[in-house]
Amino acid sequence: MHLKEIGEFGLIRRFQKQIKTDVSVLRGSGDDCAVLHLNKSMYQLFTCDMIIEGVDFKKADNLEAVGRKALAISISDIAACGGLPRHAVVSLGLPKNMQVNQADFLAKGIFGLARKYKINIVGGDISASSKLIIDVSMLGEVEKHKLCLRRGAKTGDIIMVTGSFGGSIKGKHLEFTPRLKEARFLVDNFKINSMIDVSDGLIQDLGHILEQSSAGAVLFESLIPLSKEAGGVDEALCSGEEFELLFTASRDQASKIIRCSKYGFRLIGEIMPVSFGLRSINHKNKYSRLKLKGFKHF
């Protein structure tokens, strides 16, 4: 049986069944970050993301942007948990025929973004590789009462997002700004019940929230903010690597959040009982069931 037959998420579940963690781990595999006990008031966040030439970026892509992306993905994960990034280690697989100035561009992207977000690059590993590989592991911190996980969405919660969706592949996937300011603004000022960053696609990542919250949802298609590059609402709902925040809060909190003009948070749906499943309403007020489609590696 090939990996394709059980799929990326089937494989992850197969691995997760074998994992046992001790009491120092509040949340292990299955969220944007692992959550570890740090001290009385703080949790430590721990995440890793690997990007590979030919899969997550093209050989011809600007290497400064590629280095930036490698770090930005992990920052986005820390943000989605409501935390602040602190330290990172970087493993590089570099082709033997790489030019030193290409490696310099890559480093410029990584170190430049690290400086901007005050992240300490504290170590790494360099290996020869036929294709360029960058794997970043990042540590962050979050005040205990500000932690956001995928689970926690409640029936009646309003579903909101940052930014706009669709056509990320045309450039945004390499040049996005991780929504750290927005996430911190949210957790500093409101009670957020669940949050995730959109890496696999809006529907699929909403699916992660619903699965872990044992909930259903309805999405209002006409309210999905479309980017200029979007190829329509269907594409926007499945577009991976948008790296926007998708989050839920009570109706009361949501009405206050939507009124904050500063960051342009947008309402796109509502959490429903699990029996409702996941449906969308189009501009003709017609319901349809949504399939959990989006990016999968296998």
Added chain:
Amino acid sequence: MHLKEIGEFGLIRRFQKQIKTDVSVLRGSGDDCAVLHLNKSMYQLFTCDMIIEGVDFKKADNLEAVGRKALAISISDIAACGGLPRHAVVSLGLPKNMQVNQADFLAKGIFGLARKYKINIVGGDISASSKLIIDVSMLGEVEKHKLCLRRGAKTGDIIMVTGSFGGSIKGKHLEFTPRLKEARFLVDNFKINSMIDVSDGLIQDLGHILEQSSAGAVLFESLIPLSKEAGGVDEALCSGEEFELLFTASRDQASKIIRCSKYGFRLIGEIMPVSFGLRSINHKNKYSRLKLKGFKHF
């Protein structure tokens, strides 16, 4: 200019120059682990190691052993700093045509060793890749007074090792036992001035200690413990991925350490002033200067 021209260590130095870290980092890039402030009595250790098919293991190798190796390398790094491993995240690049039972073998190696060493696997990332890639990032903890770094070797220190050296490529590199028990025994009972695990080769890794301690050394060739697989002392001095501990302590401490029959620690040399450089003495009592040769990716 190609990477080969500046070499792996040239590239690392080039990157390190661009790094600035804040006061929460006691030791960043350049040791077996990064060392972060954790609380009053403990430091946190953070390390990453990537292994790639065709570079660090062969396509035909037993995948359970490969998974084991991926985790064991990082355990060895934590041990070399005197600490205990606690948590790890694992990034996997998996070929699309991989069989599910092959992925199961890989997982068995990773999760089995994690259970043995009581390490929590708290997250990961899975990506499609043409070659199998495993990158492990690990967190550990060490009591502040037990921390061992590469720097700290002093003139007159005795240089010691665990185990035996040479021919690791014939099997040990896949099946080694990380020297965690030995390292903890050392830091629990003695004052260790410097320590490293031998991944690049005995001479080259001793070179790292000497460089960071501003010291020289003499090695007694006839005292180097050779493994059955060793192709002579010259090979043993350069053989990478031996994953034995190389450490130094004062003469007084060393005499007590050598007398511990439990772990078979062996004396192989002495730390000298930096002006002495790095030399060996062969069985005819003849000195010769040693070049820092060992495994380099570029």
